[in-house]
Amino acid sequence: MSRWIQNGDNVDITKERKNATFNTERMSAWIHGGDEVLKRRREILDYVKSNPDFKDPIPVEFLSREERVSNGTRKIVKMTDNTDQIDGADFFGEGMYFQSLVMGRDLHPLSLHYIMFLPTLQGQTDDEQLDEWLPKAIARSIVGTYAQTELGHGTNLSKLETTATYDPSTQEFVLHSPTITAAKWWPGGLGKSSNHAIVVAQLYTKGQCKGPHPFIVQLRDLETHKPMKGVRLGDIGPKLGINGSDNGFLLFDKYRIPRKAMLMRYSKVQPDGTYIAPAHSKLGYGTMVFVRSIMIKDQATQLGAAATIATRYSAVRRQGEPVVGNGEIQILDYQTQQYRVFPQLARAFAFLFAAYEIRDLYLRLTEELTHGNTELLPEIHALSSGLKSVVSWDTAQGIEQCRLSCGGHGYSQASAFPEIYGYAVGGCTYEGENLVMLLQVARYLVKAAEETRKGTSNLAEICGYISKTGRRTSSLTSIANYTTDQIIEDLEHVARKQVFHAYDKLKKAQQHVKPEDAWNQSSVELAKASRWHVRLYLVKTFLKKVDKAPEDLKKVMIHVARLYAFDIISSSSGNFLEEGYMRPDQITEIKEGVYECLAKIRPVAVSLVDSWDYDDLELKSVLGKRDGNVYEALLQWAQNSQLNKSDVIPTFEKYLGPMMKDARSKL
Numbered sequence: 001m002s003r004w005i006q007n008g009d010n011v012d013i014t015k016e017r018k019n020a021t022f023n024t025e026r027m028s029a030w031i032h033g034g035d036e037v038l039k040r041r042r043e044i045l046d047y048v049k050s051n052p053d054f055k056d057p058i059p060v061e062f063l064s065r066e067e068r069v070s071n072g073t074r075k076i077v078k079m080t081d082n083t084d085q086i087d088g089a090d091f092f093g094e095g096m097y098f099q100s101l102v103m104g105r106d107l108h109p110l111s112l113h114y115i116m117f118l119p120t121l122q123g124q125t126d127d128e129q130l131d132e133w134l135p136k137a138i139a140r141s142i143v144g145t146y147a148q149t150e151l152g153h154g155t156n157l158s159k160l161e162t163t164a165t166y167d168p169s170t171q172e173f174v175l176h177s178p179t180i181t182a183a184k185w186w187p188g189g190l191g192k193s194s195n196h197a198i199v200v201a202q203l204y205t206k207g208q209c210k211g212p213h214p215f216i217v218q219l220r221d222l223e224t225h226k227p228m229k230g231v232r233l234g235d236i237g238p239k240l241g242i243n244g245s246d247n248g249f250l251l252f253d254k255y256r257i258p259r260k261a262m263l264m265r266y267s268k269v270q271p272d273g274t275y276i277a278p279a280h281s282k283l284g285y286g287t288m289v290f291v292r293s294i295m296i297k298d299q300a301t302q303l304g305a306a307a308t309i310a311t312r313y314s315a316v317r318r319q320g321e322p323v324v325g326n327g328e329i330q331i332l333d334y335q336t337q338q339y340r341v342f343p344q345l346a347r348a349f350a351f352l353f354a355a356y357e358i359r360d361l362y363l364r365l366t367e368e369l370t371h372g373n374t375e376l377l378p379e380i381h382a383l384s385s386g387l388k389s390v391v392s393w394d395t396a397q398g399i400e401q402c403r404l405s406c407g408g409h410g411y412s413q414a415s416a417f418p419e420i421y422g423y424a425v426g427g428c429t430y431e432g433e434n435l436v437m438l439l440q441v442a443r444y445l446v447k448a449a450e451e452t453r454k455g456t457s458n459l460a461e462i463c464g465y466i467s468k469t470g471r472r473t474s475s476l477t478s479i480a481n482y483t484t485d486q487i488i489e490d491l492e493h494v495a496r497k498q499v500f501h502a503y504d505k506l507k508k509a510q511q512h513v514k515p516e517d518a519w520n521q522s523s524v525e526l527a528k529a530s531r532w533h534v535r536l537y538l539v540k541t542f543l544k545k546v547d548k549a550p551e552d553l554k555k556v557m558i559h560v561a562r563l564y565a566f567d568i569i570s571s572s573s574g575n576f577l578e579e580g581y582m583r584p585d586q587i588t589e590i591k592e593g594v595y596e597c598l599a600k601i602r603p604v605a606v607s608l609v610d611s612w613d614y615d616d617l618e619l620k621s622v623l624g625k626r627d628g629n630v631y632e633a634l635l636q637w638a639q640n641s642q643l644n645k646s647d648v649i650p651t652f653e654k655y656l657g658p659m660m661k662d663a664r665s666k667l
């Protein structure tokens, strides 16, 4: 019997699970990277469940901000006391899973320590600095964050205002915030928890500005935790989500740090103030590239969770009686419900598989950089920026669709949707605002188009389609015979067309206006080109992964992958119809393909989401509970409300009581 079925479960959800046409365990192993990975996930889960230190006193939704920070700090300290339970080198797999189980969706005071402070030390220090700082950071004898964004500038790093001016007479840098807008603003854990930070500041030496560079800076006294003299910092207040994190502000008043505080793997300042430039000017941005690449898995996990909650709830929720007298039906049987939820599930899969690809590519980059080879950097920068933008946007929209699909209960925090959304949607902004990141991809695409036009193209595989000749009309005849190659060919056509459309618009504008105005006037089309480039990549990665799946899994997953592709095509049919590339009847065929996929997925939907292997502990959703007994659980969940501590609350005595009494006396 499936591990997902237990006595006492809701009958509808049990029936769904019994209808599975594939082995859920095999599917889970395939999704997560093999039997061994799955076994390790279960061991980590058992460990977390068995450890009382990781329990929340009540669901975190009911805690105040201060209680959230305190509870999160308590748990993350316990969690990182026990990192021997996981393979510490497997950040992407075991690290992220462990932290998700223990910490949920509330980032915590050590988030940035692990996500950016440690990786920056690993990636940007010279050997001597690494020996000095890394052991302290790993042991947690210091806690650090990544302080780059300022009140006035987040995107445009070249205009950061914090200065680090080298003083050769003392061999120190002087950190200073010359204006209010120079205040660092946003860094996670900066407000109250960190005592160190990687501070990104404009480097001045010998009277010249050398641009933004990273420095390791002590912010608080190691014993008293009081801010150092010349350092002013605090919490920036409540946010849309991640309120367990004390995101902070920071100002310097001529604060002196030693020369060796500048991270010197790539750029250096010698004792006399001579500056040595890095091999590639953007090597200092490496940690951002790392985070963008791990964000893809994180976002996929959030969307997968939302789709799991919506699917399970839709299987137990009955509403409406199409045939009067036959009883109400499961809302999952409505085609409109399937159309709302299943594409989100398909997206989550597409994003997860792309996350594996970008992880592998990032590992290759790290290896190449150790040999001083920076060739892969522009490609990975473009891909990670593009994926980060498209994936976080679609994830946010997808979560909202899943929430809406659960009706009124979706609006309650019991559903977990508000937490999931609040957490995930931050990804549209942090690590580079999405539109700005799409425009970075566009720079890469414009170069590829330029090379193609000049006939000198030697393009990387990822944009090889730009220089292909391609067909003038789609070869689709019927949806049943629409092959993976044909689907990719059609998407390549639209992506290529949009790339050249934007490129030509840019070139034309350049003949009349200044280059920066030409770029601005073409930027909407350029961003669209980037989106198509990324969507093509996502579809290709997904279809190719499924093509290689074992036969028993492939026969299910092919419908999910095709739904992903067909949904993209049918919802942007105008692009495919342009210049008669596709005919209206071909679009109709693809729409039919969408409906066929929905029908194929319907009977196995619950088992498909089970295969993502979310435990209730990780989902933290009353609506998405494994057992499907949602109504009892909702009533129980509501008992945690602070307002339910007494039958009559003080506001009655103070306001409502006198109001009604007064009104009664006047009647």
Ligand SMILES: CCCCCCCCCCCCCCCCCCCCCC(=O)SCCNC(=O)CCNC(=O)[C@H](O)C(C)(C)COP(=O)(O)OP(=O)(O)OC[C@H]1O[C@@H](n2cnc3c(N)ncnc32)[C@H](O)[C@@H]1OP(=O)(O)O
Pocket: 080, 083, 088, 095, 096, 099, 107, 111, 114, 115, 146, 148, 149, 154, 155, 156, 157, 158, 188, 282, 285, 286, 288, 289, 291, 294, 295, 298, 377, 378, 381, 429, 430, 431, 432, 433, 436, 440, 443, 444
């Ligand atoms: C072990 C157990 C423990 C386990 C614990 C486990 C814990 C696990 C937890 C797991 C859960 C994790 C989930 C995540 C949570 C996240 C939390 C939130 C974190 C949020 C942090 C932040 O939010 S932190 C700030 C990020 N802030 C940005 O992100 C600024 C964007 N802004 C820019 O990034 C630049 O400003 C921008 C636009 C590029 C222009 O930069 P610019 O002006 O310098 O450059 P230009 O535009 O002039 O470009 C000149 C040429 O450089 C090229 N280029 C540019 N960048 C390049 C690059 N990186 N690599 C190569 N090339 C690059 C470009 O493409 C041009 O190339 P070309 O010339 O050939 O065309």
Ligand SMILES: Cc1cc2nc3c(=O)[nH]c(=O)nc-3n(C[C@H](O)[C@H](O)[C@H](O)COP(=O)(O)OP(=O)(O)OC[C@H]3O[C@@H](n4cnc5c(N)ncnc54)[C@H](O)[C@@H]3O)c2cc1C
Pocket: 112, 146, 147, 148, 149, 152, 153, 154, 155, 156, 185, 186, 187, 188, 242, 247, 426, 429, 430, 431, 432, 433, 434, 435, 436, 439
């Ligand atoms: C939850 C969260 C956590 C964060 N954590 C950290 C952290 O730990 N450390 C840290 O240093 N920072 C952190 N940040 C800051 C984050 O990195 C920045 O907010 C982000 O890089 C965007 O910069 P901005 O806020 O200045 O937006 P802006 O750059 O002001 O963007 C505002 C608007 O202007 C548009 N725009 C800006 N420039 C251009 C352009 N060149 N072309 C076209 N449009 C443009 C954008 O697209 C956007 O629509 C965090 C932010 C959030 C929300």
